[in-house]
Amino acid sequence: MIDVENALWRKSTHSGSDGGNCVEVASDLPRVVAVRDGKCPSGPALVCAPAGWSAFLSGIKDGALDV
Template sequence: MEPKDLTATDLAGAVWKKSSRSGNNGGNCVEVATNLPGVIAVRDSKNPNGPALRFTQAGWDAFIGGVKLGEFDE
C-alpha cells in the first residue's frame, strides 16, 4: 500500500487547540488539529501561517507513544 501524501491536505477547516503543556508566557506553544478526516496537524502557535506537520492517525499514535516512553528525551 502506498503511503498517503498528506502535504496536499487543506488545513483551512482545521480547528486548532493549544497544547495543555503550553504556558501563557509566550514560550514554546504547540497547537494540534484533530478534526480533519485522516489527518492530525501540528503547528507552532507563534507562527499560525507557517508550516504545519501532518500525521496519519497511526503516525500520530506512534509519535505520542514514543513521547510517553521518553524516546525523544536527551
Template sequence: MRSIDLTTVTWRKSSYSNQDGGACVEVADGFTAVVPVRDSKNPSGPALTFAVGGWSSFVSAVKDGELSA
C-alpha cells in the same frame, strides 16, 4: 499528494507545550487519516501533517519518556 484545507480548523495547544509562550505545538482535530501540527508562534506558517498511526506512536513515546531532549 492531496492538499488539505486548514483555513477553518480549530487548533489546540499540546498539553506538553510550555505555558509561558515557548515551545508551543498546536494540533488540529477532526481529520480521519492525518494529524495537522503547527508552531503556535507562527500560525500563518506551514503546518506538518502526520499519519494518525505515526502521530499516535510519537505521542505514546513522549508520554512513556522514551524521547529525551
C-alpha cells in the same frame, strides 16, 4: 495538499500561557492530524496519519525519544 487553514486548532496543555513556546494540534481533519507552531499560525504544519501521531506521543510518554 491538505487544507489546514480552517482546522480547529487546540493548544498543548504543556504550552505556557505567556504566548511563548506553543504547540497546536488539529485532529478534526479527515484522516490526518496536523501540528503547528502557535507563534506562526500562517506558517507550515506537520501533517501525519493518526496512527503515526499516536506512536509519536507514545514514544514521548515512554521516554523512547529522550536524547
